[in-house]
Amino acid sequence: MNVRVAVNGYGVIGKRVADAVRDMPDMDLVGVADIATDWHVRTAAGLGIPVFAATEEARAAMGDAGVPVAGSLADLLSQVDVVVDTTPKKVAATNLELYRDAGVKAVLQGGESHATTGHSFVAQANYATAVGRDATRVVSCNTTGTVRVLGALQDAGLLARARGVLIRRATDPVESHQGGIMNTVVPEGSIPSHQGPDARTVRPELDVVTMAAKASHTQTHSHFWTLQLTRPASRGELLEALRAAPRIAFVRMADGVTALNTTVELMRDLGRPRGDMWEVAVWEDVLTVEGDEAYLTYQVDNEAIATPETIDAIRALAGTVTDGATSIAMTDEILGMRREFLPAPASAPMD
């Protein structure tokens, strides 16, 4: 029997999760809940997704706005096994009580603190520990990317210490007519920024410190890492370690993929829904190793990277798939995730 899923919060994350759930053969999207009445939820209705009102006020407002309402949040919860909460930061913590009372398992997002659920999730790192739990938190886009890449190097016994600078997009495209930054860089006021410690909620043994800043663009983050290796290593060893881990793809300056916007365009050309890139895109030919130090840069699609993690988290909580690698493989095949975005050239470049 399929896992019955609700999505509470039909925004940047919620709509992607809703679409991915609909794509999965072992899941049913029962509906989405929201409080808005504007084009977002009306689009959901247009796609045939039942829309539930997250509050009584929202129910009235949706009615006034002509949005067909399938019921209340309580109605929705009564019909599902797992709810994915993608409400704005800090709202989910309050909702969690509601979900527990309804006997519904809950996947929260990275905006919440680890303490809220006591478990933070990145599929390739700790799927097993989430199996059968009542709730988990899929970590933020930046932390997900960090755990995937640093985790791969640590699993290969190569990583001693990681010091990173995270250049974040300022706001999402859908919000970019308000609340953005212009012609500036805004550094975070304290070091370490929260992403480093946050990675340790999933992989406590990581020695990682991050600085962060917002730059004047709306699409995707980029991370710049200085890595202390456990020993002198070759570029080939690092690349092999990255290739051994899931959900990491390579891009190359030599192919003309030279900036964040190029990768974004490439995703559009590949026919990805909403142009989403679920993989971490590591610049293969920028990776540099000097003795026991390595320098690495990659791109994180903040809107999309947590989508496959959320799908896996649903399965883990539901307990329908107990093996992480199996769930990851299912998710990745159905979404169409890739290790290389371009067909291989006739002769592969040497490492």
Add this chain to the structure above:
Amino acid sequence: MNVRVAVNGYGVIGKRVADAVRDMPDMDLVGVADIATDWHVRTAAGLGIPVFAATEEARAAMGDAGVPVAGSLADLLSQVDVVVDTTPKKVAATNLELYRDAGVKAVLQGGESHATTGHSFVAQANYATAVGRDATRVVSCNTTGTVRVLGALQDAGLLARARGVLIRRATDPVESHQGGIMNTVVPEGSIPSHQGPDARTVRPELDVVTMAAKASHTQTHSHFWTLQLTRPASRGELLEALRAAPRIAFVRMADGVTALNTTVELMRDLGRPRGDMWEVAVWEDVLTVEGDEAYLTYQVDNEAIATPETIDAIRALAGTVTDGATSIAMTDEILGMRREFLPAPASAPMD
């Protein structure tokens, strides 16, 4: 028998045309030609599109880069009925001779001058005059939008004179890591800008003057029009005239569609390939009429708006469909073009 089509130039326009041709049941995409060897053409190869080398130098370079080459441009031309030339500005004029020698009909793009082919094309305005011709020019994105909207009002006998300000995107997203503008507005140095006169190559009776400027964004143009009507009219009359014409869709501030980025996001949510908006998006609730003057603003997706026009132009040149309305209806249905992007609310707003 299907029309056999080639696309020469696999860039922002060419790749969209190639995909649309592949979607049409009455057309076959034989292949695309280009001179580049980077990720763009490798993506085409990855999608299973035969790639031809537009020049001998390109053929060698593609070979070196590992791009599988299906043949030369001459090879490609020998297998098609119609070629769509989407090479950079001014190259097509030279290519035209080549196409004529090969006995292949040609659709050029708006970067070329009207004189190159002697015929300029917007499907709803002058499909009939293109039927059976050797060549036509699909006009630019700005001109296409202008002809659709002003033409609709003129067809309804309402438009005496149009004075417009065109705020253009500075560069396309794929080129935005070079050649863009930052934190400024760049007005065109002469008035009228070329778009006004260009609209008259399709509808010579239009009384239209345009000023233009580039602003600091990469996605879509917006036009602001002051219209002198032939007589005092109501908002309802103007809206009715716009609804009577194809390829115009309405958006509304009241739905939260309040800026260019919102519409772009909406297209992504609707699952449009590459987020393309083929329609002109007129802000229905911003349209204002005072006596015999009207004020109108709409959004033009410069990357996508000419795609359906190009499809129609192929049919017109090939002569397989002689009626414009029939071709337009076919194109629009297969692409999934719409008059409204959102499901109607319970009660429609009053005009």
Add this chain to the structure above:
Amino acid sequence: MNVRVAVNGYGVIGKRVADAVRDMPDMDLVGVADIATDWHVRTAAGLGIPVFAATEEARAAMGDAGVPVAGSLADLLSQVDVVVDTTPKKVAATNLELYRDAGVKAVLQGGESHATTGHSFVAQANYATAVGRDATRVVSCNTTGTVRVLGALQDAGLLARARGVLIRRATDPVESHQGGIMNTVVPEGSIPSHQGPDARTVRPELDVVTMAAKASHTQTHSHFWTLQLTRPASRGELLEALRAAPRIAFVRMADGVTALNTTVELMRDLGRPRGDMWEVAVWEDVLTVEGDEAYLTYQVDNEAIATPETIDAIRALAGTVTDGATSIAMTDEILGMRREFLPAPASAPMD
């Protein structure tokens, strides 16, 4: 005896007014009042300007932050003849009562409605009617630019009707790390935008309609006008009319002044304080006349354009100079305003 002046609100406008007052030989800046405790007011203190606390809470907070406080707003008002209120939108309306009770004349800014003071001010248009009043409102940057340019053409008997598109900067540089817009254009949701009607508070006979939008830049507005003239005229006649009015300067594409950022740089090169451009910069070689229609574009430095108007308004209210032309000439000479920013070339271009 010099006019004693206070500035309430030390922000983008207030700090410019404070500096200009300090430059004027017939005025004394007694102090500025504010509620902030951050670098803005500490900069004022560093420049030797007495800082007063606008509220009791502010006084305590300033003390805590180590800002030397010269007294309360009441203390400041007790020492001045005129207060310039540059507090955020809508605050001034409340303050006005306070000023009246203190017997202090008040200059408000364009964010307030005309009704607040019953008088709206642009020096060259209506200085005389402000002489001796208790209060006036210096109109907004956009409206000031509009009144200067359209007023000049109307004074010459040339202007019948003006239809404009105002492309506004999104936010000021000082606020651009928050609250900006990114990679988009945000059209105002209703037509006419407020600037057109607002110009009529100063020149009621203007037939003017405006559409407005915010674009993705932080510096200066640009206006694009379609003008219906009273009769066919020459470019020379229009230029002569503009030259006859004060506070309009010409820039030229032919000189390489081709975009908003170029003019901004030019002001920096001229040594202007903060790079301020107090003049409206009309693109002389873009101005186009066809029969009885004209097309015109100019640039408005939204941070600076109202500074000279405010200085004149102070004199008008104080009644120390009763002739507008005299006050304008004083202000302009001391600030160093210009009609041309570049030395004339050997031979002037023909009109």
Add this chain to the structure above:
Amino acid sequence: MNVRVAVNGYGVIGKRVADAVRDMPDMDLVGVADIATDWHVRTAAGLGIPVFAATEEARAAMGDAGVPVAGSLADLLSQVDVVVDTTPKKVAATNLELYRDAGVKAVLQGGESHATTGHSFVAQANYATAVGRDATRVVSCNTTGTVRVLGALQDAGLLARARGVLIRRATDPVESHQGGIMNTVVPEGSIPSHQGPDARTVRPELDVVTMAAKASHTQTHSHFWTLQLTRPASRGELLEALRAAPRIAFVRMADGVTALNTTVELMRDLGRPRGDMWEVAVWEDVLTVEGDEAYLTYQVDNEAIATPETIDAIRALAGTVTDGATSIAMTDEILGMRREFLPAPASAPMD
């Protein structure tokens, strides 16, 4: 007798150097040379600076454009002791021969390679070695900032190793209507980026590696450093080391100086010419030390930071001041350089 100075190239750097030379009591600006005929050189003429034609073609073009020409580059060189070459990248290398033939000492800029002159200059690092030389190269803005800050820490015996990420402005404001980047980040394609090795041309003993990227803004660079210290140290020790070196100023998030644009505005408020910040602005309250690692971020005004270095380089080459500290003190006092931009609060924050 004053040092007679020429500036060849009146662009972003040249015009600043020209102004600074005019401010120095021990220098005379004989003139500037350029090849342009647009508003830039006409502004110089308007400021009373003699303009020379850098080439014969330029001389003719300047004449046609009405720019008063004082003579040829050879004429200019015949009247000076030192020329500052601020021509575009790679042009200076060719010019150097010309300068040597004319017996004129030359200061080149950071766009040239170290090999061109065999000496690279940062005043506080190696003034003495430049005294009496024929030529030196003032290093680039990024390298200047790096040498000032890392050098200060190294002089204090604190710095073992520095790994930095340099987020650069994409283009200068004056060029931002062309050639910019939009809504993206462009990482440099190879690591280390050139700035790290370049710092070693001035301080060979620095262990420094840099990654770099361009972000979507036009004003100032920001650097993010991970520092390996020689031993565990306190924040206070690092701050003391920075305070002991010249041309480093502190800014603080706690004062509301929270982003690049805030500092830019602060410079405008301080009345700096063109808003220039000659100091490196270190965020004092972001500096973090954990054991023997430190994390540091600062802002570099790429247009202005090399101006004082260039002034010192002129003196060093001319040999009129043989002690670096003396020259630095003269330059800094006349320009008005500062260690703190705000008056100190009543009680200083604790370290």
